[in-house]
Amino acid sequence: MIMRIGRWKGGSVMKKAWQRLSQSRRRDDGASAVEYGLLVALIAVVIAGALALLGQALNNQLRTVCAKVSETATTTCTDPSPGP
16 A cells, blocks of 8 residues: 555645635735725825815915906905915
8 A cells, every 4th residue: 555645635735726816816805904004095195185285276366356356446455365
C-alpha cells in the first residue's frame, strides 16, 4: 500500500490552495472604505473650491449693488465682508 502525502478530500493541498487564491483574486465585491474615503475627500475639495470662487464673486456683486444704491440714496452701505 502506497501512502500519498498531500492528498485531501479528492484533491491535492496545493491545488485547493491555488484555487482558493485565484478565486479570491477574481472576486471584486465593491468599493472598500479607503475608496469611499478618497471619494468623499475629492468631493469636499471640489465643494470648498466652488464656495471660495462663488463666495468672492458674490461679495463683489454685493459691493457693486451697494455702491449703486449708495449713489442714489442718502445713506451709505456698510461693508458686507466680515473682517477682524
